Amino acid sequence: MTRTTPKAEFSNTWQSQIYDVLKEFQIKHMAYVPDAGHATAINKFEADNDVTSVVLTTEEEGIPYLAGASLGGDRGVLLMQSSGVGNCINMLSLQNNARFPLLMLITMRGDWGEFNQWQNPMGQATEAALKLMGVLTWRVDRPEDVEPLVRGAATMAFEGDQACAVLLGQRLIGKKEWTK
């Protein structure tokens, strides 16, 4: 390619690295509750005919959906916000009991520089809540850590049938995203 367009530059961002890594892991299903921090991956998956994109009414639905897809032999990912983690708690017993692979990529609210304090209680409890239910977690606050941590979590989810969550911190996403 000879052109250097803003689009080409954009494809090197951590946002689009998430999509690239997930494609490398042959993700066939992307379940999500819409979120600005995940907008790039959501748009790319929605435009990808090899991937089934499933918009959920609540994050909880994503867990049995991906369990079903896994029973059928496919890999998937759940893209969501930290505020949705509380919605998933009992449903995580499905992963716990049946050891389905589960990969959750979670954009944080109530984490750093949050303008809306209503987000803080769940944001502050997100990582602990996931750990209480047996989900392995990693935090990312720097762009250069996104690719290796998503790759590592995907490896452990799909090779070892583990429930894994990568938490994308507000320092990474930037608080500008959240103030309109």
Place this chain on the structure above:
Amino acid sequence: MGKVLLKRRDVVAELLKDRGDTIVVTGLGSPSYDVMAAGDHDLNYYLWGAMGGAAMVGLGLAKSRPDHNVLVITGDGEMLMAMGAFATIAVQAPKNLTIAILDNGYYGETGMQLSHSGRGVELDRVAASVKFDWAARITDMAEVKDLRRRVHARNALNCAAISIDAEEVERVLPSRDGVYIKNRVKAALGQKI
């Protein structure tokens, strides 16, 4: 004449007759026992918990295995916990998925408290309102036979609320080992465990 309500075990036995390679997902509680009573099968995925998850497991299966019939057999209480899933499933609209709700209007496992459907909420009309291809209330065996035909036709997203009586029947328990049940389904579908 007064309508005689269907018996849950008769309904499930009819739905699973000559099932072929239909994959069945069961909601926790009585539907799991009913499906087990009709005969254990490698392509049965029994839930013992994760209440509200049965229909979404079915959706994941239907989307990943478009070459199979997927039949979710669950109860009214379990499906009431998945009201949003009606909308999520309708948006995907797989033609190989049928949700059969054994609707007695009660929470049977917890001591027969009236459920919302027992208080007038019509789950088949919820499915119709979010635009399932086909949704109906079923009250007799001829309609159950027709539903079975629909499961195998694989040409529509279906939801039936099946009026059954609230009589308690003997529990026939499937395995509670989630990993075993999972691996059995995957092996039956030809996957490496």
